[in-house]
Structure formats: C-alpha cells, structure tokens
Amino acid sequence: MANSKSALKRVRQIATRTTRNKSLTSRMKTLRRKTLEAAASGDKETAQKTYSEFTSAVDKCYKNNIIHANKAANLKSKTNKHLTA
Numbered sequence: 001m002a003n004s005k006s007a008l009k010r011v012r013q014i015a016t017r018t019t020r021n022k023s024l025t026s027r028m029k030t031l032r033r034k035t036l037e038a039a040a041s042g043d044k045e046t047a048q049k050t051y052s053e054f055t056s057a058v059d060k061c062y063k064n065n066i067i068h069a070n071k072a073a074n075l076k077s078k079t080n081k082h083l084t085a
Helices: 005-041 044-063 069-084
Strands: none
Touching: 005 044, 005 069, 044 069
C-alpha cells in the first residue's frame, strides 16, 4: 500500500481514470461488434449508422490518449473493410 500522501492521491487518481477509460473502451468495442454483426447480416443502413458512432467513439478514445493513433486508424480501417465486402 502507498505510504505517502501523494502516493495515496495517485492511487485515487488512477482508480478514477481506470473506470473512465474502461467505460470508453467498452463502448468502443460494443459499437464495433454491433457494426460487424450488422454488416454480416446484410443490414447496410444499420451498419453505416453504427459505423459512424463507432468511428466517433474511436476518435474520442484517441483524443483522450486511451489508444494510440495507429490503433485508432487500424480499427477504423479493418471495420470499414468488413462493411465494403
């Protein structure tokens, strides 16, 4: 356990940031799964709508330094590849 006041504060900050980051990454993964399922079922309209939400969530994660820029680009590219196929 932390011994100093500053270390205790860091533990609290990390816990807060972890929960925030976890909710954003979970949303990103869920939207990707919904997009891929809609593309696989052939529902183009739903797939495009969820893809738009997915790219927004990915960009938000990138902006908040939760994922790397290349990871964001790869996720969007691979998901779009499934939509066009």
